[in-house]
Amino acid sequence: MKDMRDFVAVCEEKGLLKRITAEVDWNLELSHIAKLNEEAQGPALLFDNVKGYKSPVITSACTTVERLAIIMGMPEDSTLTDLYVGWEEKAKKPIPPTYVDKAKAPCKQNIMMGDDVDLYKFPVPQYYPLDGGRFYGTAHFIITKDPDSGWVNLGTYRSQLLAKDKIGTQFIKGKHADIMLKKYQKLKQPMPVASIVGCDPILFLLGAARVGAFTSEYDVAGAFRGQAIEIVKGEVVDLPIPAHAEIVVEGFVDAEKFMEEGPFGEYTGYYSGVGTDPRNFIDVKCVTYRDNPIFWGTTVGRAVTDSHMTMALSYGATLWQQLKEMRIPGLKAVYCPPEGAGRFLAIISMTQMYPGHADQVLTAAISTEMGAYGLKTVIVVDDDIDPWDIPRVMYALSFRFQPNRSQVIKRGRSTPLDPSLPIETRDITGRLLMDATIPYEWKNKPIPIELDPDMVERVKERWSELGF
Numbered sequence: 001m002k003d004m005r006d007f008v009a010v011c012e013e014k015g016l017l018k019r020i021t022a023e024v025d026w027n028l029e030l031s032h033i034a035k036l037n038e039e040a041q042g043p044a045l046l047f048d049n050v051k052g053y054k055s056p057v058i059t060s061a062c063t064t065v066e067r068l069a070i071i072m073g074m075p076e077d078s079t080l081t082d083l084y085v086g087w088e089e090k091a092k093k094p095i096p097p098t099y100v101d102k103a104k105a106p107c108k109q110n111i112m113m114g115d116d117v118d119l120y121k122f123p124v125p126q127y128y129p130l131d132g133g134r135f136y137g138t139a140h141f142i143i144t145k146d147p148d149s150g151w152v153n154l155g156t157y158r159s160q161l162l163a164k165d166k167i168g169t170q171f172i173k174g175k176h177a178d179i180m181l182k183k184y185q186k187l188k189q190p191m192p193v194a195s196i197v198g199c200d201p202i203l204f205l206l207g208a209a210r211v212g213a214f215t216s217e218y219d220v221a222g223a224f225r226g227q228a229i230e231i232v233k234g235e236v237v238d239l240p241i242p243a244h245a246e247i248v249v250e251g252f253v254d255a256e257k258f259m260e261e262g263p264f265g266e267y268t269g270y271y272s273g274v275g276t277d278p279r280n281f282i283d284v285k286c287v288t289y290r291d292n293p294i295f296w297g298t299t300v301g302r303a304v305t306d307s308h309m310t311m312a313l314s315y316g317a318t319l320w321q322q323l324k325e326m327r328i329p330g331l332k333a334v335y336c337p338p339e340g341a342g343r344f345l346a347i348i349s350m351t352q353m354y355p356g357h358a359d360q361v362l363t364a365a366i367s368t369e370m371g372a373y374g375l376k377t378v379i380v381v382d383d384d385i386d387p388w389d390i391p392r393v394m395y396a397l398s399f400r401f402q403p404n405r406s407q408v409i410k411r412g413r414s415t416p417l418d419p420s421l422p423i424e425t426r427d428i429t430g431r432l433l434m435d436a437t438i439p440y441e442w443k444n445k446p447i448p449i450e451l452d453p454d455m456v457e458r459v460k461e462r463w464s465e466l467g468f
């Protein structure tokens with residue numbers, strides 16, 4: 001799979017994509033169709049007839065585990081936890097991208113330069129009623145380069161359409177683009193950036209994943225595909241651009257210039273902040289795009305939508321990967337529920353091998369790069385319980401968890417989007433670690449009740465006689 005069109009073709013062939021030919025308004029109608037469709041775990045949607053536009057919009061690409069598996073090149077009956085395991089395995093052998101001839105790069109088929117740049121030429125949706133405007137970048141990612149080391153980063157950070165040649169940025173503190181922007185600020189230079197809409201969907205999943213600093217998401221994408229991602233040079237920025245991208249925005253972010261941005265109906269189910277905030281923005285100098293470009297959007301808002309599934313994969317897989325890298329023995333499986341956007345809550349199943357082992361796993365989870373940011377509750381269960389089996393997790397919390405002994409509250413880095421904290425003080429969160437295992441060191445463990453096997457046989461034989 002090298003681009004969005006391959007993904008559309010695969011999904012269409014498997015009956016996992018629906019073309020909507022009726023006219024649909026980009027203003028709320030399109031997003032509401034997508035949201036209601038996603039609540040029902042429906043197909044990917046290709047809107048062929050957006051009011052006032054000729055080119056299509058795709059939504060709901062990542063809504064089901066089946067389609068996430070297709071993007072990852074994994075068996076379609078995989079569970080989310082299977083995908084975490086596959087992610088960790090595939091990511092092991094990074095392959096750097098390779099340059100191809102510009103003449104052969106579809107992303108260069110059309111160009112708008114300078115004053116001709118007009119982002120209103122694309123069918124950008126308005127998602128929710130109180131959103132500050134249309135959001136150009138949802139299922140997109142922003143490419144930046146570290147001025148010191150040359151490390152190329154791909155990160156998904158939302159972008160509001162602020163003017164025909166301006167899109168907002170929301171690089172939350174400590175995100176890779178934010179770290180780089182601060183370096184450009186010191187150098188007194190604007191940061192060159194490119195925003196990519198529509199491409200091989202694995203690039204978007206990686207843009208949304210917490211790949212460690214100094215590692216390029218391009219190299220990890222190469223690992224997933226088993227071959228180098230094809231790139232070309234930008235027209236005005238010296239950044240590698242996916243050759244098969246649908247729409248490429250090139251421009252500059254000046255760390256000292258701001259425009260009012262937001263609010264936006266976030267994945268927490270609440271609008272971000274209280275109103276607009278001054279934010280940096282991309283001053284767009286050039287746009288290149290394919291013929292009839294497919295505009296890709298992802299629905300945010302109340303769980304569970306497309307973006308929650310995206311994060312349940314990209315964040316959950318990262319947590320699993322980073323725990324595995326710590327080489328802790330006995331880890332069986334991790335599950336980061338889509339209801340918590342894959343990042344507020346994690347459940348870990350493990351085989352205990354020594355006293356304090358469960359405590360180690362709990363503190364390890366919040367010490368990973370992934371878990372150190374915003375993870376609020378970690379539950380560890382014994383290996384007889386699958387972490388995605390929520391009724392069994394409730395059982396463990398009822399019969400194995402002991403508040404006097406097995407919960408610890410820590411503090412750490414929060415996300416400014418967490419609605420459980422007052423809007424003014426969202427820097428620091430509490431973290432709850434819950435040990436729902438039976439302590440390894442107990443000499444007298446509770447004796448589990450097993451049915452008598454002979455009696456079970458006898459009762460089964462008499463089942464119909466008993467009137468069942």
Ligand SMILES: Cc1cc2nc3c(=O)[nH]c(=O)nc-3n(C[C@H](O)[C@H](O)[C@H](O)COP(=O)(O)O)c2cc1C
Binds near residue numbers: 172207
């Ligand atoms: C749909 C979507 C929208 C996102 N919006 C933002 C955002 O506006 N700002 C932000 O800092 N992170 C946002 N994220 C999370 C980042 O993509 C994620 O933290 C990623 O790790 C950032 O890349 P980096 O690790 O290279 O900085 C969003 C994720 C998704 C899936």
Ligand SMILES: [Mn+2]
Binds near residue numbers: 153176211217
């Ligand atoms: Mn990164």
